[in-house]
Amino acid sequence: xxxxxxxxxxxxxxxxxxxxxxxxxxxxxxxxxxxxxxxxxxxxxxxxxxxxxxxxxxxxxxxxxxxxxxxxxxxxxxxxxxxxxxxxxxxxxxxxxxxxxxxxxxxxxxxxxxxxxxxxxxxxxxxxxxxxxxxxxxxxxxxxxxxxxxxxxxxxxxxxxxxxxxxxxxxxxxxxxxxxxxxxxxxxxxxxxxxxxxxxxxxxxxxxxxxxxxxxxxxxxxxxxxxxxxxxxxxxxxxxxxxxxxxxxxxxxxxxxxxxxxxxxxxxxxxxxxxxxxxxxxxxxxxxxxxxxxxxxxxxxxxxxxxxxxxxxxxxxxxxxxxxxxxxxxxxxxxxx
Numbered sequence: 376x377x378x379x380x381x382x383x384x385x386x387x388x389x390x391x392x393x394x395x396x397x398x399x400x401x402x403x404x405x406x407x408x409x410x411x412x413x414x415x416x417x418x419x420x421x422x423x424x425x426x427x428x429x430x431x432x433x434x435x436x437x438x439x440x441x442x443x444x445x446x447x448x449x450x451x452x453x454x455x456x457x458x459x460x461x462x463x464x465x466x467x468x469x470x471x472x473x474x475x476x477x478x479x480x481x482x483x484x485x486x487x488x489x490x491x492x493x494x495x496x497x498x499x500x501x502x503x504x505x506x507x508x509x510x511x512x513x514x515x516x517x518x519x520x521x522x523x524x525x526x527x528x529x530x531x532x533x534x535x536x537x538x539x540x541x542x543x544x545x546x547x548x549x550x551x552x553x554x555x556x557x558x559x560x561x562x563x564x565x566x567x568x569x570x571x572x573x574x575x576x577x578x579x580x581x582x583x584x585x586x587x588x589x590x591x592x593x594x595x596x597x598x599x600x601x602x603x604x605x606x607x608x609x610x611x612x613x614x615x616x617x618x619x620x621x622x623x624x625x626x627x628x629x630x631x632x633x634x635x636x637x638x639x640x641x642x643x644x645x646x647x648x649x650x651x652x653x654x655x656x657x658x659x660x661x662x663x664x665x666x667x668x669x670x671x672x673x674x675x676x677x678x679x680x681x682x683x684x685x686x687x688x689x690x691x692x693x694x695x696x697x698x699x700x701x702x703x704x705x706x707x708x709x710x711x712x
Contacts (some may be wrong), residue, residue, distance in 0.1 A: 405494050407505040416505075423447075423508040423568075432493035432502040439506035440488060450567045483520060484513045484568065514569035521565055521576055524558040532582070535589075541597045542633075542667050548590050555583045594623040598632035599660070607639045614696055615658075618704045633662050641691055650684055652677045654691050658703060670706055672698050 406412040408426065417424050423446050427439030491505040531554055535547035562580065565573035601615045615635060616626045638657045643650055654674040660667045674694055679687030 404496070405491070405503070405505075407491055408494060408496075408503040413505065417507050421510055423510060423513075425506045427504045427506065428501055430501055432495075432504065435493060435502040435504040436490055436506070439490065439504045440485075443488060443506040443508060444485060447564065447567055451563060483516045484508070487513050487516055510569045511572075514565070514572040517565065517568060518572060521558075521561040524554070524561045525576060525579065528554040528558045528579075528583075530554075540662075540664075541593050545590055545593050548586055548593070552586050555586060559583055591623065595625065598625045598627035598629050599635055600628040600632045601626070601635045601637065604636065604638040607637055608692060608695075610692060611637060611639060611695065611699065614699050615703075618699065618707060621704070622708055633660055633667065635660050639695055641688075645681065648681055650679050650681055650687055652687065652691055654695060656695060656698060656703075660707075668707070670703055672702060674698065 405416075407416045407424070408428075410426065413424055413426065423443055425439045425441065425443030425446065427435040427437065427442060429435040429438055485508070488506050488508050491507070494503045495501075496503060528551060531547050531551035535544045535551065538544040538547060558579070562573065562576050565576055599619045601612050601619070603609065603612055615637060619626050619635065636659045640655050640657075642653045642655060644652070653676050656670075656672040656674070658670045660669075674691075677687060677690050677694065679690070
């Protein structure tokens with residue numbers, strides 16, 4: 376009898392424990408809902424993740440996607456912002472300016488994002504969602520993109536290497552620089568996305584960094600000869616030779632050099648007491664095969680008295696010299712670069 380009473384008591388006690396557990400509402404919180412434990416579910420070596428937390432599940436999904444995309448922005452900014460330019464000032468303080476702040480997000484990559492089932496925290500009364508991206512699978516989507524950028528970049532390099540004319544070679548190398556900017560961003564993105572896959576592209580950084588030196592080498596081997604047409608003031612020759620030198624070219628009349636043919640026509644009209652001039656400048660850079668660059672400038676009208684025509688000529692000369700330095704020089708530099 377005593378034994379039977381003990382069994383009844385034990386059954387009742389066990390039932391009370393079970394009921395107690397149910398009444399407390401004990402929940403198993405997913406590890407992916409917290410940044411400190413998410414790595415136990417999604418290894419950072421294999422996945423990029425973002426956690427979203429909101430009062431509705433749909434908003435939590437959107438926030439999770441945004442946080443996942445922000446990972447790439449943060450990583451890229453942390454890499455590029457590490458390069459700084461420190462300029463000393465008279466006060467002894469350093470002025471820090473960031474060299475680059477690039478954000479690259481590929482739609483083809485982010486289209487592969489997946490989501491956990493939303494989890495509702497009854498205590499906080501909010502929904503949690505985790506967005507996750509498999510790095511290897513995302514790389515398979517992104518590799519065609521970076522391959523296209525690489526092929527585009529090297530197409531200009533190959534064209535430059537085949538081109539015999541130095542100015543056309545410079546033009547191809549400048550095109551390579553522009554294409555290289557996109558390629559470099561893709562390399563950076565790939566290094567953050569999937570290190571194993573990016574290794575084959577990271578090695579191209581040396582080629583990207585060498586472009587300015589390649590252009591400079593071509594420029595130094597270009598000889599230019601300033602040729603003044605009949606009636607053009609000899610004083611302009613020294614200014615133009617200085618502009619040529621400032622742009623990194625050699626001033627010379629050696630064989631196969633480019634001629635800079637300069638014509639300045641004052642276009643004077645003489646009247647009884649006055650002289651009116653509408654000066655025009657024309658400059659051509661050419662070799663025996665083709666004209667590489669043409670620049671023209673019609674100056675403002677200049678007037679003076681007939682008896683002081685020399686003073687008028689001085690005004691014209693100064694105006695032409697100013698135009699050559701302030702307008703032709705920069706125009707030539709932009710074309711060559």
